[in-house]
Amino acid sequence: MEEGFVSAGKKFTERYLQVMFSTLKDATLEQVQEELEHCRNINRKPVRVPRLFRKHFSETAFQAANGFNMQVFWHNDGHDRDNLILYFHGGACIYQPVFFHWRFIHDLAIRTHYPVVMPVYPKYPEYHCADNIAVLLDFYEQYVMKQGFKRIILMGDSFGGNISMVMAQEIAKRGLQPISALVLMSPCVDNAFTRRDQMKALQPLDQMIKLERMETIMGGWRGELPAKHPWVSPIYGDVSTFPDNTMLVFGSNEILKVDALLLVEKMQELGKPIQAMEFEGMFHTFPLFPVKEGFQAIRAIARHCERNEVKRGNPI
Numbered sequence: 001m002e003e004g005f006v007s008a009g010k011k012f013t014e015r016y017l018q019v020m021f022s023t024l025k026d027a028t029l030e031q032v033q034e035e036l037e038h039c040r041n042i043n044r045k046p047v048r049v050p051r052l053f054r055k056h057f058s059e060t061a062f063q064a065a066n067g068f069n070m071q072v073f074w075h076n077d078g079h080d081r082d083n084l085i086l087y088f089h090g091g092a093c094i095y096q097p098v099f100f101h102w103r104f105i106h107d108l109a110i111r112t113h114y115p116v117v118m119p120v121y122p123k124y125p126e127y128h129c130a131d132n133i134a135v136l137l138d139f140y141e142q143y144v145m146k147q148g149f150k151r152i153i154l155m156g157d158s159f160g161g162n163i164s165m166v167m168a169q170e171i172a173k174r175g176l177q178p179i180s181a182l183v184l185m186s187p188c189v190d191n192a193f194t195r196r197d198q199m200k201a202l203q204p205l206d207q208m209i210k211l212e213r214m215e216t217i218m219g220g221w222r223g224e225l226p227a228k229h230p231w232v233s234p235i236y237g238d239v240s241t242f243p244d245n246t247m248l249v250f251g252s253n254e255i256l257k258v259d260a261l262l263l264v265e266k267m268q269e270l271g272k273p274i275q276a277m278e279f280e281g282m283f284h285t286f287p288l289f290p291v292k293e294g295f296q297a298i299r300a301i302a303r304h305c306e307r308n309e310v311k312r313g314n315p316i
Helices: 002-025 029-043 051-056 099-112 129-147 159-173 196-205 211-221 257-269 292-305
Strands: 057-063 069-075 083-088 116-119 151-157 181-185 246-251 275-279
Touching: 029 211, 051 057, 051 099, 057 129, 069 099, 069 129, 083 099, 083 129, 083 159, 099 116, 099 292, 116 129, 129 159, 151 159, 151 292, 159 181, 181 292, 196 211, 196 257, 246 257, 246 292, 257 275, 275 292
Parallel strands: 083 116, 083 151, 151 181, 181 246, 246 275
Antiparallel strands: 057 069, 069 116
């Protein structure tokens, strides 16, 4: 039965990737601009939880100091009041969470019994990098920290991994409640694209991301900030601030494998531990999808989250 479920999930995933990403990969510059305007209009509308997961999530709101009113979704099945997962969804800084984000969070919460909170952060082209970080730092200090959790785990996929890295650095820099663990799935870490040739070499294997399209979008997202600013490309920030409990998951068949290996190099140079897992034959953000390797990854991620966990009644 389990094999049948995984097989069906693989077929569904392959079809989804084919339908959703084939046209985006081959988009012209003009089509990318049309896509951005479409996203601007969509992102002005409220995000809705998919019907399948609606009973598992609740919604609150947070108004940042700069006036941005942010939707905040909580997965309700985790009743642990000591350990929290703060999840930043991916989507190339232009897309709202998709079905597979809700599915992943639901699976993760069931496995860990931790509450998971996902803010719907500001997106490009309506907003830029500096706007987003201002909102999320305000959210962390004025909302997340006040929930009273003893351990906070930052987690994100793709562009959400980028945000997680930026937030980890800024939280440490500002002396806010430290994070206990960091989980990055296929993160984009270098939006200066200093290893562009290596990414181009992997391009034929990548089902989701076209490098030129990514360069166009990220060039707009950074606004007036330079490409190597730590808020844009967190690999150029202080990654020594990352917790020892840091995990990186990526696939062999994605151009962001280059970014993942760059992060591993940097951590090793600094003598910082990182648990890096490369899955052979896997595509970008595969842990979100119902495939065999995705289930393997989420089990490993859940175990990673539970390292050094705080249990009620245990000394801190």
